[in-house]
Amino acid sequence: MKNIRIRGGRPLDGTVHIQGSKNAALPMMAAAVLHRGTTVLRGCPKITDVFFMEKILEKMGAKTSWKGSSLYLDCSSLENTDIPDQYACRMRCSVILLGALLGRFGRGAIAPPGGCVIGDRPVDLHLDLLKTMGTHIEKEQGSLKAYTPSLRGSVFRFGKQSVGATEHGMIAAVLAEGTTCLENCAREPEISWLAEFLNNMGASVTGAGTKRIQIRGVKALHDSVFEVPPDRIVAGTYICAAAATRGKIRIENPPLTELSAFLGVYSKMGGQYDSVGGKLIADGSRAWGPVTRLETDVYPGFPTDLQSPVMAVLSLARGKSHIRENIFEDRFRVAEDLVRMGAHIRINGRDAYIDGAQRLRGCRVRAQELRGGAALILAGLAAEGETTVEGLGFVERGYEHIQEDICSLGGEVVVEGSLPVNSNEEDTVKR
Numbered sequence: 001m002k003n004i005r006i007r008g009g010r011p012l013d014g015t016v017h018i019q020g021s022k023n024a025a026l027p028m029m030a031a032a033v034l035h036r037g038t039t040v041l042r043g044c045p046k047i048t049d050v051f052f053m054e055k056i057l058e059k060m061g062a063k064t065s066w067k068g069s070s071l072y073l074d075c076s077s078l079e080n081t082d083i084p085d086q087y088a089c090r091m092r093c094s095v096i097l098l099g100a101l102l103g104r105f106g107r108g109a110i111a112p113p114g115g116c117v118i119g120d121r122p123v124d125l126h127l128d129l130l131k132t133m134g135t136h137i138e139k140e141q142g143s144l145k146a147y148t149p150s151l152r153g154s155v156f157r158f159g160k161q162s163v164g165a166t167e168h169g170m171i172a173a174v175l176a177e178g179t180t181c182l183e184n185c186a187r188e189p190e191i192s193w194l195a196e197f198l199n200n201m202g203a204s205v206t207g208a209g210t211k212r213i214q215i216r217g218v219k220a221l222h223d224s225v226f227e228v229p230p231d232r233i234v235a236g237t238y239i240c241a242a243a244a245t246r247g248k249i250r251i252e253n254p255p256l257t258e259l260s261a262f263l264g265v266y267s268k269m270g271g272q273y274d275s276v277g278g279k280l281i282a283d284g285s286r287a288w289g290p291v292t293r294l295e296t297d298v299y300p301g302f303p304t305d306l307q308s309p310v311m312a313v314l315s316l317a318r319g320k321s322h323i324r325e326n327i328f329e330d331r332f333r334v335a336e337d338l339v340r341m342g343a344h345i346r347i348n349g350r351d352a353y354i355d356g357a358q359r360l361r362g363c364r365v366r367a368q369e370l371r372g373g374a375a376l377i378l379a380g381l382a383a384e385g386e387t388t389v390e391g392l393g394f395v396e397r398g399y400e401h402i403q404e405d406i407c408s409l410g411g412e413v414v415v416e417g418s419l420p421v422n423s424n425e426e427d428t429v430k431r
């Protein structure tokens with residue numbers, strides 16, 4: 001078991017550079033399969049989920065390599081269209097590889113991605129979209145086998161806004177016959193970044209960032225190089241660390257335009273921030289205010305991925321807060337460990353009621369998933385005494401160097417133990 005030991009109670013004070021975005025890099029890696037050539041992702045985060053996706057691509061015949069933080073994906077000799085179970089089943093977003101395989105080869109197979117600890121995570125929208133584009137999908141020996149004589153451009157309206165399903169549609173439509181029009185699309189920044197990435201490869205995507213995206217099918221793509229944008233959720237997590245410790249941090253490369261809803265809540269808590277010369281200075285010394293009602297929502301609403309980190313900060317607010325989680329049905333798991341540290345949190349379905357505690361006390365806690373694990377680290381930084389967060393492997397799925405980052409912000413953290421081979425210390429998916 002890999003753990004992180006934290007000595008808390010000290011305000012953070014320092015500068016941090018934000019890693020490349022996990023949720024931008026992963027769909028870009030899947031989209032690279034469309035091209036019978038080389039795609040380079042500069043500033044790609046070296047996190048477990050990226051390594052999982054890299055392994056999947058290698059098993060399918062791609063050649064991958066790193067030069068510094070640039071990931072080289074040569075998919076020219078990729079021929080295997082069966083997405084390997086052992087990694088795919090541990091990473092839901094691998095389902096969008098199907099769209100890339102169908103676009104390039106007209107076929108693909110994947111073990112149906114199951115749920116995970118934050119919710120059931122269905123893929124019905126993904127599969128309905130592919131069927132509309134002319135794909136036949138059968139369930140055989142626990143695998144989803146997809147086949148199409150040729151993907152055809154279609155009009156498809158998503159029953160609900162889904163980031164992954166929107167990305168899947170964009171990728172599947174790139175090499176399809178004719179034009180595809182996707183309606184009721186998700187508008188997360190990662191969708192716009194994916195469109196920019198695809199167009200940089202030679203695709204023709206318009207409308208990303210709005211609810212209506214059009215993709216005009218093209219015959220082929222070309223080699224390309226693309227810079228992965230900074231991770232807005234990691235940036236928000238570190239601003240929460242400043243708030244939790246009443247400290248002050250400076251972010252060198254903040255994705256400012258993507259953090260409006262979060263910064264609005266941070267200001268409500270009494271957090272202050274200033275943007276100077278493209279840097280962001282976040283002063284959390286007065287961020288003790290409660291938030292009477294915070295609702296997670298699709299972009300540009302408050303991001304569900306920052307709900308747990310904010311819960312850790314509100315655990316120390318001077319007053320009562322209420323969080324409503326509208327996106328995932330089971331994203332309050334971290335509350336039980338925050339309560340063990342002295343937080344006063346009551347969960348009722350999708351509602352969390354938090355009565356700010358005077359202080360948190362360090363103790364041994366266990367991460368159960370990525371963002372909850374990050375929230376426990378924030379709580380440990382604010383708590384008195386020492387906190388050990390078990391299950392650092394969950395956090396390393398999305399945070400490239402959280403120990404080094406916290407140390408550069410003046411925090412006292414030490415990583416101990418290691419991930420045993422075939423560790424199940426990630427969000428293994430229940431089948």
Ligand code: EPZ
Pocket residue numbers: 022023026092093119120121122123124125126127160161162163164165186188190304305327328329370371398
């Ligand atoms: C992406 O997941 C992100 N992951 C998640 O980040 C993020 O929390 C989520 O979007 C919402 O912003 C990646 O980008 C790799 P959805 P995704 O499809 O695409 C339901 C993190 O911590 N739904 O937008 O899986 C679904 O159950 C991760 O970095 C269907 O009903 O999210 C959920 O309730 C966690 N049918 C809602 O839509 C479908 O076919 C939103 O899910 C697909 C989704």
